[in-house]
Amino acid sequence: DVKVTQSSRYLVKRTGEKVFLECVQDMDHENMFWYRQDPGLGLRLIYFSYDVKMKEKGDIPEGYSVSREKKERFSLILxxxxxxxxxxxxxxxxxxxxxxxxxxxxxxxLSIL
Amino acid sequence: AQSVAQPEDQVNVAEGNPLTVKCTYSVSGNPYLFWYVQYPNRGLQFLLKYITGDNLVKGSYGFEAEFNKSQTSFHLKKPSALVSDSALYFCAVSPTLFGGYNKLIFGAGTRLAVHP
Structure with missing residues (x-):
């Protein structure tokens, strides 16, 4: 089975902090995606990557950036x-x-206080 | 604009009765269609997909979905609901004209509540 692991289940940060969310997959997949989920809005795509060091903006990229230095790891940065x-x-x-x-x-x- | 609509925020059904969760889409070309389920505090789990061929596709946990091209719909069905089916269900569409990056457009989700 494919396993996608996110480093934290719950995170509390303060306004103005730089926040890193990490994601690792174990199936050698080319594509990786970051979404945010809000009630009533479904899932909205922030960024995606189709290869190492490649990234594309999704629908709501403002305020976010991403990094993909290795195929299995995709990081979201606030x-x-x-x-x-x-x-x-x-x-x-x-x-x-x-x-x-x-x-x-x-x-x-993620909660931002 | 390309979009996916799930017209019902919540569907209530008695255990043992058939269930339907509706999905319609507005996407160019011949998209790929998916259903996912989300249990509390978990990520989305893939249920089934339609790529081509038979309009009725079968998936995990006894779910099936019917594709209707003329109505641009892809409704999720199950002949006999279980209390354990209670969860949040998402319809998603992958436009085939998107350059093959497997991007998905999601509906807002429908909460299914199955009562004993």
């Missing part, structure tokens, strides 16, 4: 955390073909 970034963050990975499902981690519930 440059200067703000209270409106309080949310559930989900990482996913998939193989290269568009008809393959994405596999999700259990999420990080």
């Amino acid at each position: 440059e200067s955390a703000s209270t409106n970034q309080t949310s559930m963050y989900l990482c996913a990975s998939s193989s290269g073909a568009g008809n393959q499902p994405q596999h999700f981690g259990d999420g990080t519930r």
